[in-house]
Amino acid sequence: MKITTWNVNGFRAVLRKNAFEWIPDVDPDVLCFQEIKATLDQISAEEAIIEPYEGIWNPAERKGYSGTATYYKNKPLSHEKGFGIEHFDIEGRVIRLKYPDFYLYNIYFPNGGEGNKRVPYKLEFYEAFLEICDDLHAQGENIIITGDFNTAHQEIDLANPKQNEKNTGFLPEERVWIDRYLEHGFKDAYRELYPEEEKYTWWTYRFNSRERDIGWRLDYYLVSDALMDRVEDVVIHSDIMGSDHCPVSLILKE
DNA sequence: CGTAATACG
Numbered sequence: 671m672k673i674t675t676w677n678v679n680g681f682r683a684v685l686r687k688n689a690f691e692w693i694p695d696v697d698p699d700v701l702c703f704q705e706i707k708a709t710l711d712q713i714s715a716e717e718a719i720i721e722p723y724e725g726i727w728n729p730a731e732r733k734g735y736s737g738t739a740t741y742y743k744n745k746p747l748s749h750e751k752g753f754g755i756e757h758f759d760i761e762g763r764v765i766r767l768k769y770p771d772f773y774l775y776n777i778y779f780p781n782g783g784e785g786n787k788r789v790p791y792k793l794e795f796y797e798a799f800l801e802i803c804d805d806l807h808a809q810g811e812n813i814i815i816t817g818d819f820n821t822a823h824q825e826i827d828l829a830n831p832k833q834n835e836k837n838t839g840f841l842p843e844e845r846v847w848i849d850r851y852l853e854h855g856f857k858d859a860y861r862e863l864y865p866e867e868e869k870y871t872w873w874t875y876r877f878n879s880r881e882r883d884i885g886w887r888l889d890y891y892l893v894s895d896a897l898m899d900r901v902e903d904v905v906i907h908s909d910i911m912g913s914d915h916c917p918v919s920l921i922l923k924e
Numbered sequence: 925c926g927t928a929a930t931a932c933g
Contacts, residue, residue, distance in 0.1 A: 680927050707928065734928045781933060820933095874933085875925040914926075914933085 671922045674698035675816040677915035681706040689912025699743050702776035704818045706737040730762040737762040740776045777817035782838025796847040807855050812894040823848040827887040856892040860904040869906045872915045891920045
């Protein structure tokens with residue numbers, strides 16, 4: 671089974687750029703998109719279709735902002751949008767699919783904002799979601815979390831760690847939440863397999879950053895400890911264009 | 925700089 675995550679930074683922008691063309695080549699079983707920045711009524715029915723997938727959209731209430739969509743080949747046992755907490759759910763950040771062996775969460779974690787204004791909301795979101803994961807783990811369930819975490823975990827996860835210690839995305843109080851997830855029964859699948867690799871998944875559109883590879887690793891797969899032996903590979907598709915993020919795939923053994 | 929609506933990342 672192959673799962674691919676991609677922060678599209680505007681579903682309509684990706685359509686305009688014809689930038690979904692890589693999908694048949696990568697051929698994921700599930701596609702997790704973040705920052706769709708659209709509702710279904712802003713595009714045609716045809717534009718929402720990605721063959722041969724079926725899609726679930728969870729847009730934010732606010733126009734042109736945030737939002738997630740998950741496309742799958744094989745129908746999950748069930749699916750839910752949000753986590754039942756109003757002030758988080760209105761931003762369309764969460765879609766959960768239930769498969770026989772695990773829950774798959776597609777999540778667009780909050781950005782800390784200009785002047786770190788939204789860091790408190792972001793930290794609350796990490797906290798609330800970890801509690802949900804704790805409950806599921808306590809029930810013996812396995813979980814795969816993927817999406818844009820909006821935080822680089824360690825110095826190895828961004829090109830310029832020193833100069834970003836006071837910027838959202840690399841604040842100590844944000845990074846410690848990734849530590850907490852790992853302490854609560856998750857593995858960072860990419861880092862487990864590639865402890866020394868310096869590869870990024872996001873580059874600002876400014877300053878020619880992508881060409882110069884001045885980036886951050888913000889898009890992760892956190893998998894329950896018990897699932898780690900089923901992880902065959904994690905692939906960062908650095909060459910796939912169309913957004914300021916690149917797609918990342920998780921390949922699971924059956 | 926880019927996406928999208930006048931803010932946000």
